[in-house]
Amino acid sequence: MNNEKLKQKRFTFTMSLLAILILILFIISLNMGVVRIAPLDVFKTLFGMGSPRDELVLVDFRLPRMLLALVIGAALAVSGAILQGVSKNDLADPGILGINTGAGFAVILFIYFFQGSMNNVSTFGILLMPLFALMGAVTAAFLIYALAWKKGIDPVRLILVGIGVNSGFGAVIIIFQLKMNPQDFMQAAVWLSGDIWGANWKFVSIISPLILLLLPFAFYKSHVLNLLNLGDQVAIGLGIRVERERRFLLLVAVALAGFGVAAGGGIAFLGLVAPHIAKRLMGPKHQMFLPVTALLGSLLLLVADTLGKNILAPTEIPVGIVVAILSAPYFIYLLMKAK
Amino acid sequence: MSENGFQHGHNTNKTILNTSISGAIILIVGMLSLIVSVGLSIAYGAADIKISTVWDAFSEFDANVASHQIIREIRMPRAIGASLVGAFLAVSGAVMQGLTRNPLASPSIMGVTDGAAFALVVTLAFYPAASLVGLSFSSFIGAGLGVILVFMIGSFSKGGLTPVKLALAGVAVGSMLSAISSAIALHTQVAKNMSFWYAGGLTSTNWLSIKILLIAGGIGLLLAMYISKSITILSLGEEVSKGLGQNTFLVKVLGIIVVLLLTGAAVSVAGAVGFIGLVIPHITRFIIGSDYRWIIPISAVLGALLLVLADIAARIVNAPFETPVGAITAVIGVPFFLYLARGERRGL
Numbered sequence: 001m002n003n004e005k006l007k008q009k010r011f012t013f014t015m016s017l018l019a020i021l022i023l024i025l026f027i028i029s030l031n032m033g034v035v036r037i038a039p040l041d042v043f044k045t046l047f048g049m050g051s052p053r054d055e056l057v058l059v060d061f062r063l064p065r066m067l068l069a070l071v072i073g074a075a076l077a078v079s080g081a082i083l084q085g086v087s088k089n090d091l092a093d094p095g096i097l098g099i100n101t102g103a104g105f106a107v108i109l110f111i112y113f114f115q116g117s118m119n120n121v122s123t124f125g126i127l128l129m130p131l132f133a134l135m136g137a138v139t140a141a142f143l144i145y146a147l148a149w150k151k152g153i154d155p156v157r158l159i160l161v162g163i164g165v166n167s168g169f170g171a172v173i174i175i176f177q178l179k180m181n182p183q184d185f186m187q188a189a190v191w192l193s194g195d196i197w198g199a200n201w202k203f204v205s206i207i208s209p210l211i212l213l214l215l216p217f218a219f220y221k222s223h224v225l226n227l228l229n230l231g232d233q234v235a236i237g238l239g240i241r242v243e244r245e246r247r248f249l250l251l252v253a254v255a256l257a258g259f260g261v262a263a264g265g266g267i268a269f270l271g272l273v274a275p276h277i278a279k280r281l282m283g284p285k286h287q288m289f290l291p292v293t294a295l296l297g298s299l300l301l302l303v304a305d306t307l308g309k310n311i312l313a314p315t316e317i318p319v320g321i322v323v324a325i326l327s328a329p330y331f332i333y334l335l336m337k338a339k
Numbered sequence: 340m341s342e343n344g345f346q347h348g349h350n351t352n353k354t355i356l357n358t359s360i361s362g363a364i365i366l367i368v369g370m371l372s373l374i375v376s377v378g379l380s381i382a383y384g385a386a387d388i389k390i391s392t393v394w395d396a397f398s399e400f401d402a403n404v405a406s407h408q409i410i411r412e413i414r415m416p417r418a419i420g421a422s423l424v425g426a427f428l429a430v431s432g433a434v435m436q437g438l439t440r441n442p443l444a445s446p447s448i449m450g451v452t453d454g455a456a457f458a459l460v461v462t463l464a465f466y467p468a469a470s471l472v473g474l475s476f477s478s479f480i481g482a483g484l485g486v487i488l489v490f491m492i493g494s495f496s497k498g499g500l501t502p503v504k505l506a507l508a509g510v511a512v513g514s515m516l517s518a519i520s521s522a523i524a525l526h527t528q529v530a531k532n533m534s535f536w537y538a539g540g541l542t543s544t545n546w547l548s549i550k551i552l553l554i555a556g557g558i559g560l561l562l563a564m565y566i567s568k569s570i571t572i573l574s575l576g577e578e579v580s581k582g583l584g585q586n587t588f589l590v591k592v593l594g595i596i597v598v599l600l601l602t603g604a605a606v607s608v609a610g611a612v613g614f615i616g617l618v619i620p621h622i623t624r625f626i627i628g629s630d631y632r633w634i635i636p637i638s639a640v641l642g643a644l645l646l647v648l649a650d651i652a653a654r655i656v657n658a659p660f661e662t663p664v665g666a667i668t669a670v671i672g673v674p675f676f677l678y679l680a681r682g683e684r685r686g687l
Contacts, residue, residue, distance in 0.1 A: 096510060147677055156503045160443075160680035163506050164673055167613070171669030178663055193521055268514055315526040321518040328515035335507055336496035 011288045014281055018295040022070070022302065029306040030062055033313075065199035068207065069305045069319065070298040072196065072264035073274075075211045075256040077297025078218050080271020081278070081290055082253035085225045086246050089155035090276070090338065091331075094137075094257035095268025097159070098166030102140020103133040103261035104192050105169045111188075112176050126202055130210060130262040137258030140165060141250060194267035194320010196305065207263045214256050215294060221249060222286035229284065267301070267320040269327040274300055276334065300327075362633040365626060369640035373422060376647045380418040381410055383651055388414075412545075420544035421650045421664075422643035423552045424609045427601040429642025430563050432616025433623065433634050434601075437570040438594045439493075442621070442679055443502040446482075446602045447613035450512035454485020455606035460520040464527040475551045479603030486598060488512045541609055541650050541664060548608045559600030560639065566593050567631040574629065612665045614672020615642050621679070645671075 031037045035057050037045070045054045076094060083092040094100050110132040114125065148154070148161040177188050191197055224245050227235040235242050260267070278293040301319060304326065308317040381393050388406050395401075396410040428446055435444035446452055458481025462469050469477070492508040493499065569590040573580045580587050605612070619642045620634065627633045649667040656662045 091507060095514075096507070147681070150681060157680060160503055160506060161677055163510060164676040164680055166510075167669060167676070168673035171613075171666045171673065174663055175666045179660070190521065190525070193518060312522070312526050317522050317525065321522050324514050324518035325522070328511050328518070331511045332492055332508065335504060335511065336492060338497070338504075 007283070007285075007288065011282065011292070014292055015295065018292065018299055022295065022299050025299065025302050025306065026066060029066055029302060029309075030058060032306060032310050033057075033062065060201075061199065064201050064204045065196050066302060066305070067204050068196050068199055068263050069301045071208045071211045072260045072267070073270065073297035073299070073301030074215060074294040075260040075297075076264075076267055076271045077274035077278075077293045077300075078215060078290060079253040079256035079260065081275035081286075081293045082218060082225065082249050082256075083271065084275055085228060085286065086249050086253070087153070087155050087158050088229070089159060091159060091272065091335065092155075092162075093269060093272035094253070094260075095266060095271065096166070097141075097144060097162035098164075098169060099137050099140050099144075099162075099254055099257045100261050100266035100268065101166050101169040101173070101192075102143075103137040103258045104266045105173050106132040106136025106139070107262065108173055108176050108188060108192075109136075112180065127206060130207060130259050133262035134255055134258040137254045137261065138251070140169065141254040145250070190318045190321075191265040193318060194265040194323060195318035196264050203263060207259055210259050211256065214252060214259075218249075218252055218256070219287075219290050221245075221252070222290055225249065225286040225290075226284075264301075265318070265320055267323050269331055270297060270300060270323050272334075273327040273330050276330075358628060358630060358633060362627055362637065365637055366640060369637065369644060373640060373644045373647065376644060376651070377418045377422060380421065380647050380651050381414040383654060384409075384414060416546050416549050417541050417544045417650070418647060419549055420552065420608055421541050421647045423549070423556060424541070424605045424612065425615055425642040425644070425646025425649075426639040427552070427556045427559065427605040427642075428612065428615040428646070429619035429623075429638040430560060430635055431598050431601040431605070433620035433631070433638040434563055434570065434594050434597050435616070436620050437574045437631055437634075438591055439505070440574055440576070441502050441505055442682075443506055443617070443676075445614070445617035445620075446598070446605075447611065447616065448506055448509040450485035450489045450509045450516065451482045451598070451602045452485070452606055452611040452613065453513035453516045454483070454488070455479075455481040455603060456611060457481050457516040457520045458484065459607075460524050464523050471547055472551065475548075475555070475604065475607035478607035479555070479599060482603040482606060483599050485512060485516065486595065486602075490595075542661065544608060552604050552608055555600050555604040559597050559604070560635075562593060562600070563597045563635050564632075566590055566597070567635050570594065571629065571631040574631070610665065612646065612668055614668045614676070615645055617679075618672050618675045619645060621675070 027039065027042065030042050031039055035053075037054050037058065041050055041054055042058065044050045045058045050058070080093045083094060083097065084090055107129060110125075110129060114128075144158065144162050144165050145153070147165070148158045150157065173188075173192065177185050180188060187197075224240060227238055227240050228242065228246065228249075232242050257271070274297040275289070275293045278289050278296050282289040282292050301323070304322040305319045308319050308322040311317060311322075378390060378393055382388050382390050388410065392406050393410060396407040400411065401407050431451075432445040435446070435449065436442060438444075455478040458477040459474060461481075462474060462477040466473070489505070489508045489512050492512070493505060496504060496508075498504075569580075569585055572583055572585055573587060573590055577587060580590075602616075619638050623634050623638045623641060627637055646664070646668070649671070650664050653662045653664040653667050656667070
C-alpha cells in the first residue's frame with residue numbers, strides 16, 4: 001500500500017514538473033524567433049496591452065503554432081504508446097508503421113485535386129483536411145492489419161508489413177509530388193517530414209478539440225491496456241473481449257495520429273521516444289504512464305519547434321526534421337538493446 | 340535461403356550439370372530479351388523512331404539526321420544506363436543477401452541510397468560547382484556511410500542482425516540522414532535539385548555517366564564474380580565457412596567493397612531507385628538455386644532487364660509526362676517485400 005502511495009506521489013510530482021517545464025518553455029519560446037520580444041512585452045501583449053506589432057507576431061503567428069505543437073505532440077505520443085501496447089512491440093510508432101504516410105498521402109491527394117496549391121488552402125479545405133487525414137490513416141492501418149494478419153497478429157510481422165506499406169505510400173506520394181510545381185514540391189516534402197504549417201486560429205480551433213476529446217478516452221482505457229499487456233490468455237480470462245478492444249484501441253491510436261498529421265505532417269519517432277521515456281519514469285502502468293507520455297510529447301515537440309525556429313535562423317527548420325535528428329539516435333540505441 | 344543452401348549441400352554431379360545447363364539457357368534468353376528491350380527503349384519516346392532507324396543509327400550513322408542524333412546522344416545512353424544501373428543494384432542486393440544471410444537485405448533498405456543522397460546534398464550545398472565525377476565520388480562516400488552505419492548498428496546490437504532489425508536500422512538511419520539533408524537543403528536552397536535524388540530517374544543519363552558506371556561498376560562486377568564461390572559457402576553459415584578454411588573476414592570486406600562500388604555508381608547516376616536489389620536476387624535464387632557463381636551473373640541480366648522495362652513503363656504510363664522510375668520499381672517491389680515479410684521461412 002505504501003508503495004502505491006509512493007507511486008502516486010511520484011506521478012503527481014512528474015506531472016507537475018512537466019507542466020511547469022512546458023509553461024517555462026512556452027514563455028521562452030514566445031519571445032524567441034526572428035522578431036524578439038522581451039518577456040515583459042509578452043505579458044503585456046497577452047493581457048491586451050501590447051503594441052500592434054507585438055500583438056500580430058504573438059497572437060496571430062506564434063501562439064497558434066505553439067498551441068498546435070502542444071496538442072500534436074500529445075496526440076502522436078499517446079498514439080505511439082497505444083500502438084506499442086496493442087502490438088506488444090516496443091518499436092511501434094505511427095511514423096514507422098506507415099500510418100503517418102497514409103494520412104500524408106490522403107492530404108497530398110486532397111491538395112492536389114481540390115486545392116491546386118499548398119499555399120492557398122481554403123477555409124472549407126481546412127475543415128475537410130483532418131477528415132481526409134483520418135481516412136488515409138485508417139486506410140493505411142487497415143492495410144497493415146489485413147496484410148499482417150495470418151491467424152493472428154505477430155508483432156514482428158506487423159512492423160515489417162508496416163515498413164513495406166510505408167514505402168508503398170511513399171512511392172505513390174512521389175508521383176503526385178513531382179506533378180506539383182517546384183515550390184509546392186518542396187513544401188510537400190517538408191510537410192511530409194513534419195511541419196506545423198497551417199498555424200492559424202482556424203486550424204487550432206478544429207484540430208485541438210478533436211485531439212482533446214480523444215485523449216481522455218485513451219486514458220479511460222488504461223485498464224484495458226494494462227490487461228492486454230499481460231497477454232491474450234490472461235486478458236480473456238479476466239473477461240476482456242481482446243480482439244474487439246484491440247481493434248477499438250487501434251482505431252483511437254490511428255485517429256490521434258491522423259489528426260496529428262493533418263496539422264503537423266508526418267512527424268516520426270515522437271510516438272516512439274515519448275512513451276519510452278515515460279515508461280522509464282513511471283513504470284508500465286498505463287494510468288500513470290499515459291498522461292506522462294502526453295505531456296512529454298507536448299514538451300518534446302515544443303522543444304523541437306523552438307530549436308527549429310532559432311538554431312539556423314533565419315531559415316526555419318521544420319519541426320519533424322528536428323525531431324528526427326534528435327530521436328533517431330535514441331531509436332537506434334533502443335534497437336541495439338532489444339533482443 | 341539458407342534452407343535452399345542445405346538442399347543443394349549434397350549436390351550430385353548430375354544436378355551440378357543441370358544447374359550449368361539451365362543457368363546458361365537463362366543467361367542467353369535473358370541477354371536476348373535485354374537486347375530487344377534496349378532496342379524498344381531506344382525506339383520509344385517523344386519523337387517516334389522506327390526500329391529500322393535505330394539499326395541505321397548504328398550501321399550507317401549520319402550526323403545530319405536528327406533521329407540519329409537523338410538515338411546516339413539521348414536514347415542510347417539512357418537505355419544503356421538503365422541496364423547498367425539495374426544490373427548493379429541487383430548484384431549489390433544479391434551480395435548483401437549472401438553476406439548477411441538476410442532475405443531483406445538490399446541497397447534501398449540498408450540506408451545506402453539515403454546515405455548517397457545525403458552526401459550529394461552536402462556536396463551540392465557547399466560546393467555547388469561540383470562536376471559529375473565529383474558528385475559520383477561523393478555519392479560513393481555517402482553510400483559507404485549508410486552501409487557502415489547500418490552494419491555497425493547490426494553488429495553491436497544484441498542478437499545480431501535479424502531481418503527486422505536490419506529493416507528498422509535502415510529506416511532509422513535513412514530517416515535521420517534524409518532529415519539532415521532536408522535541413523541542409525532548406526538552409527542552402529538547393530532543395531529543388533534534391534527532388535531528383537529521391538524520385539530516381541534516368542532522364543539525364545549521358546555518355547559521361549556511362550563511363551563512370553562502367554569503370555566503378557565494372558570493377559565491382561568483376562570482384563563480385565571473383566568472390567562468388569566464397570559467398571556461396573558463406574551463405575551456408577559462418578561456421579561452415581570457417582570450417583572449410585575460408586577467410587570469412589576477407590570475404591566480407593571484399594563483399595562490402597563490391598556493394599559500395601556498385602550501389603555508389605548506380606545511385607550517383609540514377610538516384611534512389613528502390614527494390615531491384617531486393618526482388619531480383621530472390622527471383623534468381625528461386626530459378627537457379629543457391630550457387631552464387633550463377634546467381635550473380637543472372638541477377639545482373641535480370642536486374643538490367645527489369646530496369647530497362649521499368650524505364651519504358653515510366654515513359655508510357657502517363658505519356659507525355661514521365662513517371663519517376665523509382666515509383667514503378669516500388670509498385671513491383673512493395674508487394675514482393677510484403678510477401679517476404681509474411682513469409683514463414685524468415686528465420687527470425
